[in-house]
Amino acid sequence: MSRDPIAPRVLIAAMLKWYLHHTAKAFEQRDALAGYWVSNANITGVGNYRRIWPYHLLKKPFYHLPFVQLEEWTRWLFLPAYDAWLSRQAIPSACNVVMGPMGSCIPLFDLADRQERGILKVFDAPNSHPRLHAELWRRECGEFMPGYEVPFPDWVVERISREIEQADLILCPSDFVKESMVAQGVPPAKCHVRHFGVDTSIFKPREAVPESPVFVSVGSVCLRKGHQYLFRAFAKLRETFPHARLICIGGIRPDFDQEWPLWRDLIEHHPFLPQPRIAEILQGATAFVLPSVEEGFARVLSEAMAAGLPLIATHESGATTVVRNQVEGIIIPSRDIRALQDAMLLLAKDQALNRSMGEAALKAGALRNTWQDYGDNLLEGISQAMAAKS
Known part of the structure; x- marks a missing residue:
């Protein structure tokens, strides 16, 4: 300059x-x-x-x-x-x-x-x-x-x-x-x-959509980020896909103390992982999910897009700044368990749609970013x- x-x-x-x-x-x-x-x-x-x-x-x-x-x-x-x-x-x-x-x-x-x-x-x-x-x-x-x-x-x-x-x-x-x-x-x-x-030297695009659904959410497990709705939606999804996985990476915040015992056996939880390991997990995922009720812009949204994942997220997560509904992902209303469940179900069932959204997310997330x-x-x-x- x-x-x-x-x-x-x-x-x-x-x-x-x-x-x-x-x-x-x-x-x-x-x-x-x-x-x-x-x-x-x-x-x-x-x-x-x-x-x-x-x-x-x-x-x-x-x-x-x-x-x-x-x-x-x-x-x-x-x-x-x-x-x-x-x-x-x-x-x-x-x-x-x-x-x-x-x-x-x-x-x-x-x-x-x-x-x-x-x-x-x-x-x-x-x-x-x-x-x-x-x-x-x-x-x-x-x-x-x-x-x-x-x-x-x-x-x-x-x-x-x-x-x-x-x-x-x-x-x-x-x-x-x-x-x-x-x-x-x-x-x-x-x-x-x-x-x-995003650090594009770490986060690389996935090579394929996994056969069995794997959803990933990264960030502190807390009420602001909407995990109380995510876990309820995932429990319903498991009725259709009993082997589906939800991997959550981030510490449990104090405001989630009453909720966490209800869901801890359903979720694969990692309190902390280094970024290269997070990048590996994203590369093997079906979609990234963040149903926040309040956020600025979750940095991991950019990381998930750089990994070529479709996003399921709320307007309040900041995702709509870069994600168009039904193009790079699915934008859902905050606090809407049914909409969250339906979005996860759609991306688990329709691999062609999943792949096209992921490719669009990669273009939007890795271009000059x-x-x-x-x-x-x-x-x-x-x-x-x-x-x-x-």
């Missing part, structure tokens, strides 16, 4: 890395990374990296303890340490853009506002608007985990809402996320939609926002 007056030089700061190491590396490849400050990652291959030690040292025990809910709550409770560290930093002189994910932006944006050079403020949204995020999560808990306190308190919802209001640009990984922002009064022009990339493609697209959107602001 040429160096001109509005070429982005981005400082990324985050309490947790999520997918931002991919973004940082992509920006650095274009000489557009002014800094990468994060707490929970030892980063190699990224320059201008600094670890946010106070927050990291407070959080570190909770990454390893077997009490997942404590990790979720302390994510927010330790924010004062993150805020205090960040507020004492100096923004690099070359920086003209600051960027952070939900919960990480208040001190970062305040730093930017104190500068005299008109720094663009970018909010990276890994989920839907926090008010909708909280509403949908609490609704599911009320039905499937009564009495459970969602680790997403009201003060966090309001903090993130303020970050969104303060931002000049919101990066939305899906159409669903943009819609949730606009519904809360965010101007559509403030939103830039681009789904996440590396993490570098993702980063380049963000830089284009940021450049346009800078030009509009100047």
Whole structure:
């Protein structure tokens, strides 16, 4: 990217890395990374990296303890340490853009506002608007985990809402996320939609549709991702295909504690697998299934498409950003067990349809969709926002 007056030089700061190491590396490849400050990652291959030690040292025990809910709550409770560290930093002189994910932006944006050079403020949204995020999560808990306190308190919802209001640009990984922002009064022009990339060196297309149905779902087993509906639909599918398999990869979240004992003997569960092993499993699958009730854009959607799998997913999973119903997969209404069962049944029975959808998914998912493609697209959107602001 040429160096001109509005070429982005981005400082990324985050309490947790999520997918931002991919973004940082992509920006650095274009000489557009002014800094990468994060707490929970030892980063190699990224320059201008600094670890946010106070927050990291407070959080570190909770990454390893077997009490997942404590990790979720302390994510927010330790924010004062993150805020205090960040507020004492100096923004690099070359920086003209600051960027952070939900919960990480208040001190970062305040730093930017104190500068005299008109720094663009970018909010990276890994989920839907926090008010909708909280509403949908609490609704599911009320039905499937009564009495459970969602680790997403009201003060966090309001903090993130303020970050969104303060931002000049919101990066939305899906159409669903943009819609949730606009519904809360965010101007559509403030939103830039681009789904996440994929490492195409790991995820390769399958060679054939398996004879016996194998469905795969990757991601934390939790109420937000709709596993309570997936497991009920799969139990009904087994009445037609008694040897069908459902492989779930991801840890069990605390909000699923009441549901999991009902289904654990039906599911092949792996709490964690390295990405090369996940890629192998996807290559042997009938379809990928993700019936989320709330999501930003599940990164594994791109991975499954790169493996040439048809997708069965909801609009809320983010899939409709890249998947056309009945072309690359089947889009189902959220919380609809019968629709989910019927979609799984169709792709298990009709191998020709399965194959054609998988081939279409591969074309849509692997075409200009590396993490570098993702980063380049963000830089284009940021450049346009800078030009509009100047």
